[in-house]
Amino acid sequence: xxxxxxxxxxxxxxxxxxxxxxxxxxxxxxxxxxxxxxxxxxxxxxxxxxxxxxxxxxxxxxxxxxxxxxxxxxxxxxxxxxxxxxxxxxxxxxxxxxxxxxxxxxxxxxxxxxxxxxxxxxxxxxxxxxxxxxxxxxxxxxxxxxxxxxxxxxxxxxxxxxxxxxxxxxxxxxxxxxxxxxxxxxxxxxxxxxxxxxxxxxxxxxxxxxxxxxxxxxxxxxxxxxxxxxxxxxxxxxxxxxxxxxxxxxxxxxxxxxxxxxxxxxxxxxxxxxxxx
Amino acid sequence: xxxxxxxxxxxxxxxxxxxxxxxxxxxxxxxxxxxxxxxxxxxxxxxxxxxxxxxxxxxxxxxxxxxxxxxxxxxxxxxxxxxxxxxxxxxxxxxxxxxxxxxxxxxxxxxxxxxxxxxxxxxxxxxxxxxxxxxxxxxxxxxxxxxxxxxxxxxxxxxxxxxxxxxxxxxxxxxxxxxxxxxxxxxxxxxxxxxxxxxxxxxxxxxxxxxxxxxxxxxxxxxxxxxxxxxxxxxxxxxxxxxxxxxxxxxxxxxxxxxxxxxxxxxxxxxxxxxxxxxxxxxxxxxxxxxxxxxxxxxxxxxxxxxxxxxxxxxxxxxxxxxxxxxxxxxxxxxx
Numbered sequence: 001x002x003x004x005x006x007x008x009x010x011x012x013x014x015x016x017x018x019x020x021x022x023x024x025x026x027x028x029x030x031x032x033x034x035x036x037x038x039x040x041x042x043x044x045x046x047x048x049x050x051x052x053x054x055x056x057x058x059x060x061x062x063x064x065x066x067x068x069x070x071x072x073x074x075x076x077x078x079x080x081x082x083x084x085x086x087x088x089x090x091x092x093x094x095x096x097x098x099x100x101x102x103x104x105x106x107x108x109x110x111x112x113x114x115x116x117x118x119x120x121x122x123x124x125x126x127x128x129x130x131x132x133x134x135x136x137x138x139x140x141x142x143x144x145x146x147x148x149x150x151x152x153x154x155x156x157x158x159x160x161x162x163x164x165x166x167x168x169x170x171x172x173x174x175x176x177x178x179x180x181x182x183x184x185x186x187x188x189x190x191x192x193x194x195x196x197x198x199x200x201x202x203x204x205x206x207x208x209x210x211x212x213x214x215x216x217x218x219x220x221x222x223x224x225x226x227x228x229x230x231x232x233x234x235x236x237x238x239x240x241x242x243x244x245x246x247x248x249x250x251x252x253x254x255x256x257x258x259x260x261x262x263x264x265x266x267x268x269x270x271x272x273x274x275x276x277x
Numbered sequence: 278x279x280x281x282x283x284x285x286x287x288x289x290x291x292x293x294x295x296x297x298x299x300x301x302x303x304x305x306x307x308x309x310x311x312x313x314x315x316x317x318x319x320x321x322x323x324x325x326x327x328x329x330x331x332x333x334x335x336x337x338x339x340x341x342x343x344x345x346x347x348x349x350x351x352x353x354x355x356x357x358x359x360x361x362x363x364x365x366x367x368x369x370x371x372x373x374x375x376x377x378x379x380x381x382x383x384x385x386x387x388x389x390x391x392x393x394x395x396x397x398x399x400x401x402x403x404x405x406x407x408x409x410x411x412x413x414x415x416x417x418x419x420x421x422x423x424x425x426x427x428x429x430x431x432x433x434x435x436x437x438x439x440x441x442x443x444x445x446x447x448x449x450x451x452x453x454x455x456x457x458x459x460x461x462x463x464x465x466x467x468x469x470x471x472x473x474x475x476x477x478x479x480x481x482x483x484x485x486x487x488x489x490x491x492x493x494x495x496x497x498x499x500x501x502x503x504x505x506x507x508x509x510x511x512x513x514x515x516x517x518x519x520x521x522x523x524x525x526x527x528x529x530x531x532x533x534x535x536x537x538x539x540x541x542x543x544x545x546x547x548x549x550x551x552x553x554x555x556x557x558x559x560x561x562x563x564x565x566x567x568x569x570x571x572x573x574x575x576x577x578x579x580x581x582x583x584x585x586x587x588x589x590x591x592x593x594x595x596x597x598x599x600x601x602x603x604x605x606x607x608x609x610x611x612x613x
Contacts (some may be wrong), residue, residue, distance in 0.1 A: 002488070020497075025594075027594035028414075028415040028588060028589075028594070030415070031415075031589075031594060032594065033594070034502060034593055034594025034595070035362075035501075035502040035508055035593055035594070036502075037501045037502065039508050043384075048550050050515050055592070055593070059504065060502075061493070063504075063557075064499060064556075065497075065500075065501050065556060065557055065558065067607050069501070142309060145607045163308075166307065166312070168332075168341050168507075168511045168536065169341070169507075169511075170506050170507035170508045170511045170512075170538070171507060171541070172504075172506035172507070172592055174506070175502055175504035175505050175506035175592075176506065176592045176593075188541075188542075189541050193522075195422075196524055197520065197522055197535055198342045198522070198524060198533055199341045199535065199570040200342045200533075201343045203342070227592065228506070228508070229590035230332065230508050230511070230512050230590045231307075231308075231310075231312065231331075231332070232307055232308030232309060232312070232331075233308070271569055273533070
C-alpha cells in the first residue's frame with residue numbers, strides 16, 4: 001500500500017499537475033505521524049502510512065503557507081474526507097483544483113474508529129488499498145456523551161468546570177480544526193473583546209462554548225481537538241452533543257452527503273421555527 | 278552515608294504539609310495524562326519519573342492568568358483594590374530536573390529591567406523538591422543543553438530513586454533542609470548512576486548557524502507544518518511571555534496578566550494592521566532565536582532546559598528539537 005501511495009505521489013509531482021503533496025511522515029517513535037509537505041518526487045519515500053496517521057491533513061488547506069506552495073494533493077482517510085465535503089460546501093476549497101488521495105483505513109487507534117463505516121474514502125480522486133476484514137483499530141473514550149447525559153445538569157456543569165480549569169488557552173483545538181478557518185477568530189477580536197482572553201474559568205467557558213457553537217452542524221467529529229489538547233480535555237464531547245441535536249432536529253450529518261444542504265446555509269418552508277416565516 | 282526517605286514517609290510528609298495549610302503540587306494522572314497539579318492528598322502524587330508531565334511547574338509561580346489589582350468605579354472616582362493573592366507557602370514535589378532548572382532562568386527574566394514583585398514573592402515562598410530521572414523518552418534532550426537526569430539547578434532538594442520505594446534525599450538549600458531535617462534516616466545504599474538521553478545536537482553549532490542564519494531558507498522549509506497554536510510555548514518551562522489586559526464593566530474590574538505566545542499571529546499584530554512577523558515561519562524562527570541566541574547573549578545561558586515538551590505535545594510533531602537537529606546536521610554538512 002505504501003509503495004502504491006509513493007508511486008502515485010511521484011507520478012503526480014512528475015506530471016506537474018500538483019506542486020505539493022500533503023501527506024504523513026514518521027515522527028518520534030510511538031508518536032502520531034507528522035504532516036509532511038513533499039514538493040520533489042525524489043522525496044516521496046519519506047511518506048508513511050499506518051495506524052499512527054492520526055492528523056487530519058485537511059486542516060492545512062486553510063493555511064496561507066500551504067496555499068503558497070501551489071496546487072496540492074492531500075492524503076485523506078474516510079473520516080478526514082468529511083471535512084472536505086463541508087469545506088467545499090462552504091466555498092473554502094476549490095475541489096476541482098485539489099487532488100485527493102484516499103487511503104483505505106484499518107483504524108488509527110482513535111475512539112472514533114470503533115465501528116467506523118468510512119474505511120474507504122468515497123469522493124477521492126483515487127483510493128489506495130482496500131480495508132481488511134478485521135475490526136478497525138480503535139481507542140476508547142475516557143468519558144462518553146452517554147456518561148455525561150446520565151448526570152444531572154449541575155453535575156455536568158461541575159464536570160466541565162473541572163475540565164476547563166486545566167485549559168491554558170493555547171488554541172490548539174482551534175488551530176488543528178479543519179473547519180476553524182476564520183482569518184480572524186472571534187477570540188482574537190478585541191474591539192470589542194467579545195471573549196475574554198484570560199484562561200480564567202469565565203474566559204475558558206466563553207471560549208469553549210463559542211468554539212462548539214461555531215462548529216454546530218458543521219463539525220465532522222474528526223476528534224483532532226481532543227487529540228491536540230495538552231490538558232487532556234475531551235473537547236469533542238461538546239461537538240458530539242451538538243451533532244446529536246443537529247441530527248435529531250434536522251436529520252443532517254455534516255460531511256456525509258455532498259448534495260445535502262447545510263443547516264446554516266439553507267432555509268426551508270418546512271423548518272419548524274416560525275420566526276422567519 | 279546518605280540521607281534516605283521511604284516513599285510512605287514522603288507521603289506522610291506531604292499530608293502533613295497539606296494539613297498545615299501549605300500548597301503542595303506534584304505530577305498526577307489526569308485524563309490519561311501526567312500533569313503537575315495541586316494536590317488534595319499525597320495519594321494522588323506520582324513519585325516516580327516514568328513519564329514527563331505534559332505541562333511545567335512555571336504555572337505555580339507565573340500563573341497563566343493572574344489579577345494584578347482590582348478596581349471599583351464610582352462615578353469619576355476610581356478605587357484601587359489589592360488583588361487577593363494566595364500567598365501560602367508552596368512545595369513542588371517530584372519536579373523533573375528540567376523543570377527545576379527553569380527557575381533560575383526565569384529569575385533573570387523577571388528581574389532584568391525591573392523587579393517583578395509577584396514572581397519574586399512566589400519564588401520566595403516556593404520550595405522545589407526535584408526527582409532525578411531514571412528514564413527518558415525520545416523527546417528528552419536535557420544533555421544537549423548542559424543539563425542531565427540529576428541536575429540540581431533550581432532545586433532545594435533532589436530525590437534519587439534507589440528502588441524498593443526508597444529515595445536518597447540530597448538537601449541543596451536551607452529551604453530544602455527545613456523540610457527534611459529529622460525526617461530522613463542514614464543509609465549506605467549507593468544511588469545508581471543515571472543515564473540521560475543521548476546528545477542530539479551541539480548548542481555551539483546552533484549558535485554558529487544563528488549568527489548568519491536569519492534569512493536561511495530552512496525556516497520556511499521546516500515550519501510549513503506549524504499550525505500556529507501555543508502548545509509549545511505554554512507547556513515550555515521557560516517560555517514566559519505575557520499580555521496585560523483590563524477586564525471589567527461599568528462598576529469595576531481587574532487588571533490581569535495572561536500568558537501569551539509568540540506563535541500566535543496576534544502576538545505581534547500592530548494596531549495599524551501591519552504585522553512584523555507575518556508568517557508562521559518567522560514566528561518559529563523567533564522562538565529559536567530567543568532561546569538559543571537572544572537570551573544567551575543577554576544572560577549567558579540557554580532559554581531551554583531540554584524537557585522536550587514542545588516536541589512531545591505538538592499536534593503537528595514539530596518542536597524545537599526537530600529544528601535544532603536539522604540545524605546541527607546542516608552545520609555538520611557545512612551547508613549553512
